[in-house]
Amino acid sequence: MAQQRNMVIHFMDGTRVSYYFPMQVDAHSSSAGIAMVNKLKKIMESPYVIVEADGGVNFYPTSNIKSIQLYPAPDSLPDFVIAGAETV
Numbered sequence: 001m002a003q004q005r006n007m008v009i010h011f012m013d014g015t016r017v018s019y020y021f022p023m024q025v026d027a028h029s030s031s032a033g034i035a036m037v038n039k040l041k042k043i044m045e046s047p048y049v050i051v052e053a054d055g056g057v058n059f060y061p062t063s064n065i066k067s068i069q070l071y072p073a074p075d076s077l078p079d080f081v082i083a084g085a086e087t088v
Helices: 032-045
Strands: 004-011 016-022 048-053 056-061 065-071
């Protein structure tokens, strides 16, 4: 069974939308960490966050997004990410 992930997109107007989805890269491949970092970079560079869900495709303009939360955190993250932090 694919490992479930959760994403919460928070919009500038205070609303949010949540999704559950399977892991998007093969966690068992030797290059899984590199694939995840590359996927995150592509998402961050795109003008839209695009999610296929419930038989449709949803386009969210990044200019309307305040923040995105992903759970659980990916095993591999780009080197500019502050790791191991805790909310105060």
